[in-house]
Amino acid sequence: MMAERHLLLAGAGHAHVEVLWQFARHPLPGWRITLLTREGRAPYSGMLPGVVAGLYAPDQALIDIASLCARAGAALELDRVEGLDPAARLLRRTGGPPLAYDLLSLDTGAAPAVAHIPGAAQHALPLKPFTGLLARLTVLAEQARPEQVFAVVGAGAAGTEMAMALSARLGRRGVTIVLIAGVAGLLPGFPEEMRVRVATLLARRGVRLMQGDDVTEVTADGVLFRRSPPLATDAVIWAAGAAPPRWLERSGLRRDAVGFIQVEPTLQVVGQPAVFAAGDVSSLLPHPLPKAGVFAVRQGPILAHNLRAAAEGRQLRPYDPQSNWLVLLNTGDGKALGTRNGMVFGGRWVWWWKDLIDRRFVARYQTA
Ligand SMILES: Cc1cc2nc3c(=O)[nH]c(=O)nc-3n(C[C@H](O)[C@H](O)[C@H](O)COP(=O)(O)OP(=O)(O)OC[C@H]3O[C@@H](n4cnc5c(N)ncnc54)[C@H](O)[C@@H]3O)c2cc1C
CATH class of the missing domain: 3.50.50.60 (FAD/NAD(P)-binding domain)
Structure with a gap:
C-alpha cells in the first residue's frame, strides 16, 4: 500500500479558501491536507472598510477557517511560515519543527510596505x-x-x-x-x-x-x-x-525584482513544480498583476484544479487573467462608486450590488 502523501497549504488567503471548499466537495484520496495559517479567521478584504465604517459586524467579514478545514478534512495549524527548504521539501515555521510536504501551495499575501520609511x-x-x-x-x-x-x-x-x-x-x-x-x-x-x-x-x-x-x-x-x-x-x-514578506528571502524560491515569488501561468513556482503560489505573494509571468484580491479570488479554482492534477499526475491548466476587472469602492455613506472598462458609476444601487457580491463570497465559505 502506498504511504499517504501530504499537501501543505500555507496562508488562508482568498485562493486557499476556494481550494479548501473544493476539497470539501471532492476529497483527494491518498493525500492528507494541512492548512498552516496565522489566524483562525480569515478576513475578506472587500468588506473590511465596511467593518471600519460600522456597516458590518467584524464577524460578517471573517471566514471561519477551522470549520472550513474540518469540512475539507484538512488539519489546521495556527502558526507562521518562516522559511522554506525546497530541495528537502520542508516548510519552516515559528511554533514547531519544520513540516514536510509532497506538494506545497503558498497564499500568504503581501506585507505592509513600511521598511523604507523610518518610523x-x-x-x-x-x-x-x-x-x-x-x-x-x-x-x-x-x-x-x-x-x-x-x-x-x-x-x-x-x-x-x-x-x-x-x-x-x-x-x-x-x-x-x-x-x-x-x-x-x-x-x-x-x-x-x-x-x-x-x-x-x-x-x-x-x-x-x-x-x-x-x-x-x-x-x-x-x-x-x-x-x-x-x-x-x-x-x-x-x-x-x-511589500514581499521578509521570510521569502529565506525561501530559496525564484523572485521578481521587487521580491515576490515568480510563478508560471500554471501557478507553479518557476523551477519548482511541487510548489505553487497564488494571490499577492506571487508574481505572475510574463506580466505581474496588480496586488488586488480579485486576482487571488479568480486564481482559486485554477489553483484547486492544478493541485489536484499535480497530485494525480494529470495535465495542469494555465491561469489567464482578465484584462479588465470591476472595482467597487465603498464610500461609507450607504453608497459606492464603481469602474470597469473605463466607465464610472455610483450611487446607492452600486452599494447594494457590492454588498450582495461580498456577502455571497463570505457565505460560500461559511455554509456547510
Ligand atoms: C482595507 C482593504 C480593502 C481592500 N479592498 C479590496 C477590494 O475591494 N478589491 C480587491 O480586489 N482588493 C482589495 N484589497 C486588496 C486585497 O486585500 C488583497 O489583494 C488580497 O487580500 C490578497 O489576497 P491573498 O489571497 O493574496 O492574501 P491575503 O488575503 O492577504 O491572505 C493571506 C493569508 O495568509 C496568512 N498569513 C500571512 N502571513 C503568514 C505567515 N507568515 N504564515 C502563515 N500565514 C500567514 C494571513 O493570516 C491570511 O490568512 C483590499 C485590501 C485592504 C487592506
Whole structure:
C-alpha cells in the first residue's frame, strides 16, 4: 500500500479558501491536507472598510477557517511560515519543527510596505493583519475626541476606502481625517472621472486630501514630508503599498525584482513544480498583476484544479487573467462608486450590488 502523501497549504488567503471548499466537495484520496495559517479567521478584504465604517459586524467579514478545514478534512495549524527548504521539501515555521510536504501551495499575501520609511513600522498601523488593526481602531474610536487628527497614508483603493470609512465612523465626532496621497496622487491608475468624483466626495465629507508630497518619516507625534510642514496626528494608518514578506528571502524560491515569488501561468513556482503560489505573494509571468484580491479570488479554482492534477499526475491548466476587472469602492455613506472598462458609476444601487457580491463570497465559505 502506498504511504499517504501530504499537501501543505500555507496562508488562508482568498485562493486557499476556494481550494479548501473544493476539497470539501471532492476529497483527494491518498493525500492528507494541512492548512498552516496565522489566524483562525480569515478576513475578506472587500468588506473590511465596511467593518471600519460600522456597516458590518467584524464577524460578517471573517471566514471561519477551522470549520472550513474540518469540512475539507484538512488539519489546521495556527502558526507562521518562516522559511522554506525546497530541495528537502520542508516548510519552516515559528511554533514547531519544520513540516514536510509532497506538494506545497503558498497564499500568504503581501506585507505592509513600511521598511523604507523610518518610523512607519513603529508608529503607523498597517492594514494587515486586519484583526490587529480593527482591535486598535476600536480603542481609538472609543477614545476619539474633537480636534484629533487621523491620517491615512496611501490613496490607492484600500487607503481611499479606509479614509472614507473612518470619516463615516468618526467624522461626526469632530475627528479630522487626512488622506495623504503623496506624489502618486489619488487613486493612481483609475479613470480621471473616478478621481474627480472621489475628490469631490472627500471634500464634501470634510476629509482633507494632501497630494504632491511624499511622507519621509512617521514619528510618535505625526508625519514628516519631503517639502511640506509636519502634520501632527493622533493615529496614522499605513495603506501605502504592498511589500514581499521578509521570510521569502529565506525561501530559496525564484523572485521578481521587487521580491515576490515568480510563478508560471500554471501557478507553479518557476523551477519548482511541487510548489505553487497564488494571490499577492506571487508574481505572475510574463506580466505581474496588480496586488488586488480579485486576482487571488479568480486564481482559486485554477489553483484547486492544478493541485489536484499535480497530485494525480494529470495535465495542469494555465491561469489567464482578465484584462479588465470591476472595482467597487465603498464610500461609507450607504453608497459606492464603481469602474470597469473605463466607465464610472455610483450611487446607492452600486452599494447594494457590492454588498450582495461580498456577502455571497463570505457565505460560500461559511455554509456547510
Ligand atoms: C482595507 C482593504 C480593502 C481592500 N479592498 C479590496 C477590494 O475591494 N478589491 C480587491 O480586489 N482588493 C482589495 N484589497 C486588496 C486585497 O486585500 C488583497 O489583494 C488580497 O487580500 C490578497 O489576497 P491573498 O489571497 O493574496 O492574501 P491575503 O488575503 O492577504 O491572505 C493571506 C493569508 O495568509 C496568512 N498569513 C500571512 N502571513 C503568514 C505567515 N507568515 N504564515 C502563515 N500565514 C500567514 C494571513 O493570516 C491570511 O490568512 C483590499 C485590501 C485592504 C487592506
